[in-house]
Amino acid sequence: MNNRRLPSLTPEQCGSRILDAKCIVAFTGAGISTAAGIPDFRGPNGLYTTGKYNADKVFEIDYFHKHPEMFYEFSRDFIQILKKIQPTITHRFLARLESEDLLTGVITQNIDTLHHRAGSINIAEVHGSYWSASCLSCNQFIKNGATLDWWEEQMTQSPRSPVVLCPHCGGIIKPDVVFFGEPVRDLDKAETMIKSCDLLLVLGSSLTVYPAALLPQLTSASTIVVNQGDVMISFRQDMYFILSDLDAFFKKVIDFIDS
Ligand SMILES: [Zn+2]
Incomplete structure (x- = not known):
């Protein structure tokens, strides 16, 4: 589907939703690491x-x-x-939200360990x-x-x-x-995280690699998708799509939260 028809949010609106949430979960793909220089x-x-x-x-x-x-x-x-290379602004922001007890954990498709290096603790690495x-x-x-x-x-x-x-x-x-021909990992952990969140951030993934791409469909919680290209996700209520570079967007979100 063309998710560019989904409603968007300003960085300030996104920041407000993050501050209002109690258990955020982030789902991340390759796009979060591109800015790091992978x-x-x-x-x-x-x-x-x-x-x-x-x-x-x-x-x-x-x-x-x-x-x-x-x-x-x-x-x-x-x-x-x-x-x-170093973790990006967005990697570090997710680690910060976890340290402030706003974020439960990160589910990632990436194998590059940048979430660990940014300081995230609870990470489900499906690949x-x-x-x-x-x-x-x-x-x-x-x-x-x-x-x-x-x-x-x-x-x-x-x-x-x-x-x-x-x-x-x-x-x-x-x-x-996880190599081709091997089962994905941490799927139960990822499912539990997704099903219990009250705000889901889908960051830098086009959601085209299965079965990981099905995970964001397992919640009806408020969902904010940020990516530089289209994302394969079914529309549901309270879902927003921001077509943007992750670091450029979250830098503004952080400025708002810290102001
Ligand atoms: Zn051995």
């Missing part, structure tokens, strides 16, 4: 386009089992990119992320809170092995990123 993987200088990796296979689970070294080659580059890691052989949970420094250390500690190996059994460690 390159479009398929763009002109994207990690997929340089020809260094086989783009169709980097996140393919069957291929990972056979050739984990290609995913790790990709990850070495990706971790270096992540180290150079997983680099924030934790497990061993594929002994199924041991290896690390929770896997920072970029931790990954870098693991990767340089095993310079002769192209992949990171389990300290318990020598098996291959995989970050808990």
Whole structure:
């Protein structure tokens, strides 16, 4: 549907609704991280386009089992990119709302760990992320809170092995990123969060990747959608659409809240 027909809100109106809410939940997609400088993987200088990796296979689970070294080659580059960037104004604003007990949690489709780095605590990562890691052989949970420094250390500690190996059994460690061919994560947690919120913020997602895209349909709560392009969402009462760059919009919302 063309959601540009939905009513819009000014930053001041959005700020008022945020201050009036008691349990906000945010659902975020790639658009919240673009402003941080995460390159479009398929763009002109994207990690997929340089020809260094086989783009169709980097996140393919069957291929990972056979050739984990290609995913790790990709990850070495990706971790270096992540180290150079910082969470955006919008990431930090969501963390602030959580610290002020206005926001219950964040549901994200992103694997980049920027919500963790911004200070968010309660995060449902439906596509997983680099924030934790497990061993594929002994199924041991290896690390929770896997920072970029931790990954870098693991990767340089095993310079002769192209992949990171389990300290318990020598098996291959995989970050808990959801690959193609794997089930999504945290879905129950995300559903509980969505069903109990009184204000839903849908930020930087076109809602075209399933099943995550169905989550925002699970509430009848007041919903504010902010994105730079169209969003696949069914119209319901008390739903608003703001066609905007996230940081530009939320900078004004923050100015209003702090004034
Ligand atoms: Zn193991």
